[in-house]
Amino acid sequence: MKKEMFEPFNSSDNNFEQCVKCTICTVYCPVLEVNPDYPGPKQSGPDGERLRLKDQNFYDESLKLCLNCKRCEVACPHGVKIGDIIQLARIKYSKKKPKVRDMILANTDIVGTMASTFAPIVNPIVALKPVRLMMDGVLKIDHHRIFPEYAGMRFETWYRRYAASKQTDFKKHVSYFHGCYVNYNFPKQGKDLIKIMNAAGYGVHLLEKEKCCGVALISNGLIKQATKQARHNVEAFKKSIVDKNMPVISTSSTCIFTIRDEYPHLLGVKNDEIRNESELATRFLFRLIDSGKLKLVFKKDYRKRIAYHTPCHMEKLGWSVYSTALLKMIPGIDFVSLESRCCGIAGTYGFKKENYKTSQGVGKPLFDQIESSDIDFVATDCETCKWQIEMSTTKKVEHPISILAEALDVEATVKLWQK
Amino acid sequence: MKFDNIIIGGGLSGLTCGIKLAEQGKKCAIVSSGQSAIHFFSGSFDLLGKMDGQDVKNPLEAIKILPDTHPYQRVGIENISRLVVEAPRLLDRAGLNFFGKADENHFVLTPMGIMKPTWLTIDDFTRFEQNDAFPWKKAVILNFSGFLDFHTLFVQDGLKKYGVDTQIKNFAMKEFEAIRRNPSEMRSTNIAKVFDSGDALDEFAQKVNQLSEGFEVVLLPAVFGLFTKNVALNLKAKVNKPVVLLPAIPPSVPGIRSQILLRKRFEELGGTYFLGDNVEEGTFKNNRLVAVQTNNHGDIKLEADQFVLASGSFYSKGIVATREKLYEPILGLDIDGDTDSEKWLDEKFFNDQPYMHYGVKTDSGFRALKNGKPIENLFVAGSVLGGANALKEGSGAGISLLTSLHVAEQILK
Amino acid sequence: MNKNISKEYDVIIIGGGATGAGTARDCAMRGLSVLLVERHDFAAGATGRNHGLLHSGARYAVTDHESAAECIKENMILRRIANHCVEENDGLFITLPEDDISFQSQFVDACKTAGIGTEIIDPDFARHIEPSVNPNLIGAVKVPDGSVDPFRLTMSNALDARIHGAVLLTQHEVTGVVKEQNRVTGVELFNHEIKEKVKYYGKIIVNAGGIWGHHIANLAGVSINMFPAKGSLLIFGHRVNKMVLNRCRKPANADILVPGDTICLIGTTSERIPYDQIDNMFVSRKDVDVLIREGVKLSPALAATRILRAYAGVRPLVAADNDPSGRSISRGIVLLDHQERDGLSGFITITGGKLMTYRLMAEEATDLICKKLSVDKQCETAEKSLPGAEKSEHPLSIATEKVYTGANISQKSAKDRHGTLAKNISNGDNYEDSLVCECEGVSIAEVKYAVNELHVNDLIDLRRRTRVGMGTCQGELCACRAAGLLCESSEKSGKAKDDLANFLQERWKGMLPITWGEGINEIQFTSWIYEGIYGLKPDNN
């Protein structure tokens, strides 16, 4: 289908004029449902954009209440990029300077580097109640929040020490964009990925130097820095994809969504050369299996009842089908699907004191669903959803890749392609 | 990704077609670029309401004299007689209770206070036997303060014709204070969300009882039961006199509930529903469509044995008009419509607009035509079909339901 | 039924365009008793169907020195007295590769002579200050053009006339002129609202009927030779340009792009039409094509911008008395004293000119009236601000610094529409702040204000006062809400339904020539809502 483009004002296909005012988006905005001070997707997006083009004084700081979950875009029958319009308006018109707190939350990699270096010290400190109250009072980071723990050894360090050398043994290769969370907080997820990919016959390599994808910088208004990092990452991806013919996979739905869609739409960083070959690990695996190029063998004794939660960015990407299809391939899994709803965290949004109530209100229907379904744990592709669900329910959350790694019969799988 | 059947468009026709196929054990996928026209639905499915401007009494009879090019004629009167029985049953299995007869239209009250003939009406709403009488003499019309999408004075004016003595009352409830702070979002769906959860309904019912004292019937906007079923029925049980609900300006609460339940039914039957994804093009081989490519899945093409195009009319972008030409944007199918753009529109807004008749061309078995040749495994259903002005004749949902079930039968054959 | 009112006014003004309203204001300010009669609504004629360009005069500098000088003078006056109707966005006269750049110096010289400030700017700088401009431009001159909202301007004049004691009657059509021998003494009117005939008497009857003045003059038994020139325009869905864009060449078709409020306008075509066609404002597809083709040369972004409506107006051009063929048409102001010209006393005609010069036209007409009535009072309309244009107590920035508090959008919009009079629009109440029109930010309070204060008879009038239904949806959601509110105030719900149907038809008329793409999607949706769900039909009531 020929794409109609309306981009005289910015670099995204910012197409507010395709809106026919059908009001459908207003039904699905999770914020509007709990916080009436938010004008809603229709007013903030297409309607507001028209007024802002008349006079930028129509910009309203309440637009920062938008979670950028893009659920409105998924619902819109006319392909209006409502979320993009709102984010672009914030970038273009917001006069509010990011606070120190926002800088801290946004700079996941710098803070991560510092914190993981001192993980044994930082973790207990951040967990201490007085410290949390201090963060609440001074930094306006809500004291209910439990900070994700920082790992003692960064994933990158582990990889160089223990995994790198073995990767050249394989005939086929991919690069892995691990993201900040895997690096600083949860290296296990990266290790699980390597386990699966190696079992599938792929060597896994790190990019020359990856930088944080910048999603938190964007949502906190640190656009210059985000753009710089985006340019850097696109170059790093090119070295892998274009120069070495190695696709890039990731385990973070948010990172990959940001790199594929937000870079060009919000930051104006072109990524045409790398977009198609940057994807989620589950999609990469699904494609191999679907086209008959790979078969995974699972352990006979793995038995679990799990529910899959569709993170907002997965809903927008439309890719949860890959993760769930893989999970459903595990014979011992009793699969429960949850109604697709926002968990409310939206990256750093839910960490802010002023958003805590909205954030938990948005997530409540999801938490209720999780609690009432008798499951062992929740599976999801997004790390911030994981924090939110683990904090707000009694259930643990696992990444599909970790579940696959756990259930995989590595030897049997390897045998299939080695002979 | 391989399926037995893939349906493009997840509106009324796409979903009912998918449900029927999935009920017969087919592995189906529906791809829908966005939410559908059911979100605006009045509460009634029309079969045939008007002919030459006159109300139709017996749609099944009247269908017989429609022109040959009409989609109903192509389904065939015998098939129709069967499918009109099947359709409400299929909806019923999805948890949607519709009532009405195909050989005798009933009437529903529009928000303009007009009696409109229709076929099936969802249980939220009241069905009337006659178009020239209202069964009650004293009615109270209630509205939520600040709800602008329900026009009580129009209802009142309409009811005057039937000699009904009416009074209008607005009332406020503390549950709505929050949403009323927002100047644009006191919408039907946001009111419904309040009643979906929590116990506002009890308090509300009490209020209705108080306000309706001395009246025989209560009229209210249809804002009950968005994500939760049976809210409207619960309300009716709690109010001590008949409650007549009237549709409001979109979004439509019963419509969205219908969409959700249909999708749920489809997914429970094992169907896969891709929302927010756009089918962009197809791969044809030997007059067959072998795969389609979507925006989200890119190089992972969706393959199937049969495909159904149910992408809706202009409104849903199933058909696109540019300055000079009409086209079907996904697969480039042949269009049944005027090539001369000067002829698309009538200068009177309320006249029979030519563009309303336009759609995709098919053969007699609803197979899509491309460059004049039928595509063997590509069927077309719903409002993307040409050959009728569904608005003027009151046949919107009828065409969607019956052509989609008919097409499903063709596939199952 | 006939009613005759015996009271005699000093002046009866026929026509509620800018000229009529301006004359009513001037006369009332000079202490005359005034009756203004308008057959439809204020600004329903050429005034509401033009380009809304606050000419600097530059467009006429080379071809019509006198008009240019008039324009710049009035331009400066309007910025002062009507600042709430004016947007001071400046204009660019651009030279494209296909134009003759040597015209630029001739143009600048002519502007200088007329007193119009110009500044030749570098194409790079032009692209910087106006990003939407055709990037291929080879020259640009900045001039003090602007935009003027004709609806607001006319209404403000009418309001001020009323404040000074004038009586205003809309929906009153002049169907005859009452004469006693060679003297006009009154008018015979048809009241469209209650379908009644009525007569009013006045010492001086002013024909400010625009192009229809030809017919009104005939009713009085005199003749004016008018040559209707139809011009078509397109409204785009949003504001593409910040500054007015003109071509730096001799005036031609479709070479001005004017930003105004939420939209921008390209125009105009120009075509002589027979007099019997002046009420047929059909815009042909061919006109649309010309407008798009030429518009894109000014700003290429227009090619990808949605068109909301097409409309046309008729310029009231008058043939010089000594040249009935119409070959030498004057674009200047025409003031006819029919006593001198035709021996018919008590009757004058004021026409020609431009929206820009309405005030000057009013002044000249009022001077003549005062002379005839021997009233010795000076014109003050150039000094005294119109209602709404007084210095604002609440600058916009204060309103916008507040965090969103619900009514924000409608408050800001109302301030733009009504100037300081927006203070009469209540806010802070949840109900009153609710948006009727979501595209243009019109609240219930604003609708109520318009209905109570601004002579609103129907939805179409309401649109002219508030922009209800002028946004992208063209009434899809708001028409019904507004009709409901009108219905509350008039308590005639049957009429309100007809009104709604008429409103939809009126909106449709403007969409017809440009309905494709999103337009056709949206109109199908609108039809389903009103006809499908609501069951609305024009013949229902």
Ligand SMILES: Cc1cc2nc3c(=O)[nH]c(=O)nc-3n(C[C@H](O)[C@H](O)[C@H](O)COP(=O)(O)OP(=O)(O)OC[C@H]3O[C@@H](n4cnc5c(N)ncnc54)[C@H](O)[C@@H]3O)c2cc1C
């Ligand atoms: C406002 C409104 C109110 C109506 N009310 C009634 C009523 O009360 N009663 C009645 O009988 N009829 C009503 N109708 C008529 C209605 O059109 C039909 O009844 C019926 O809903 C049409 O269903 P459909 O499935 O054919 O099309 P739609 O409901 O239009 O669904 C088409 C779907 O296809 C999707 N699609 C389009 N292109 C693509 C693509 N490239 N890739 C993937 N997906 C795509 C669209 O996003 C959409 O979801 C109404 C119509 C409108 C517009």
Ligand SMILES: Cc1cc2nc3c(=O)[nH]c(=O)nc-3n(C[C@H](O)[C@H](O)[C@H](O)COP(=O)(O)OP(=O)(O)OC[C@H]3O[C@@H](n4cnc5c(N)ncnc54)[C@H](O)[C@@H]3O)c2cc1C
């Ligand atoms: C396409 C176009 C573009 C233009 N662009 C510009 C521009 O950018 N800038 C500018 O300055 N000027 C512009 N003009 C010129 C300007 O619009 C007119 O000169 C000006 O509006 C004329 O105002 P008026 O009040 O004299 O006439 P009108 O506005 O036509 O007023 C006449 C009024 O008389 C009423 N009437 C008619 N018959 C009767 C009757 N029998 N009884 C009672 N009332 C009656 C009519 O309903 C009407 O309201 C443009 C004109 C056109 C056509």
Ligand code: SF4
């Ligand atoms: S869903 Fe899309 S078309 Fe409908 S109102 Fe929202 S943005 Fe506009």
Ligand code: SF4
């Ligand atoms: S992106 Fe999410 S939070 Fe933002 S407007 Fe859309 S639905 Fe609402």
